[in-house]
Amino acid sequence: MTGPESEGSQVRRAVCPGSFDPIHNGHLDIISRASRLYDEVYVAVMINKSKKSLFEVDERLDLIRQVTAEYGNVRVEAFHGLLVDFCKQRDIPAIVKGLRAVSDFDYELQMAQMNNGLSGVETLFVPTNPTYSFMSSSLVKEVATWGGDVSHLVPPVVLEALNKRLRKD
Ligand code: PNS
Numbered sequence: 001m002t003g004p005e006s007e008g009s010q011v012r013r014a015v016c017p018g019s020f021d022p023i024h025n026g027h028l029d030i031i032s033r034a035s036r037l038y039d040e041v042y043v044a045v046m047i048n049k050s051k052k053s054l055f056e057v058d059e060r061l062d063l064i065r066q067v068t069a070e071y072g073n074v075r076v077e078a079f080h081g082l083l084v085d086f087c088k089q090r091d092i093p094a095i096v097k098g099l100r101a102v103s104d105f106d107y108e109l110q111m112a113q114m115n116n117g118l119s120g121v122e123t124l125f126v127p128t129n130p131t132y133s134f135m136s137s138s139l140v141k142e143v144a145t146w147g148g149d150v151s152h153l154v155p156p157v158v159l160e161a162l163n164k165r166l167r168k169d
Pocket of ligand 1: 115
């Protein structure tokens with residue numbers, strides 16, 4: 001047999017990992033760009049029980065699924081443990097990360113080198129769109145907590161969830 005079927009998996013896969021508490025427009029920009037570069041993109045939501053979060057993992061998964069639904073090749077899953085194990089189990093050779101500023105670089109480089117040393121998985125850095133370079137989920141939550149307008153920073157469904165959660169809690 002010749003052709004793609006004979007050469008094992010030809011599907012180009014990548015993962016965009018993170019806490020996504022909650023997903024914001026900066027994340028979405030990286031995910032959409034990754035979805036144009038790869039056949040399948042996994043959004044991997046880290047389960048970290050020791051870290052207090054605003055949204056439960058299932059809520060985060062639900063929000064991400066809603067805002068990535070338009071990209072036909074994006075899958076959203078939770079994971080705990082090592083990211084490289086998530087990659088190994090799904091035959092994912094590449095991690096795609098956004099770099100907002102030089103200040104991100106030191107830690108991201110450490111993780112990229114560690115992950116590569118552990119399993120050979122590569123990390124590709126995408127420069128964040130300058131429109132989103134100041135953004136983080138923590139800042140979005142802080143501004144929203146004190147009644148600031150974050151409607152230009154998150155998708156409408158996330159804004160609704162934020163308002164609901166912050167009014168309730
Ligand atoms: O959105 P965050 O919190 O900055 O994402 C951090 C994340 C999830 C990408 C990183 O903490 C991670 O990959 N954690 C999984 C555990 C792991 O593999 N640790 C070793 C990294 S070298």
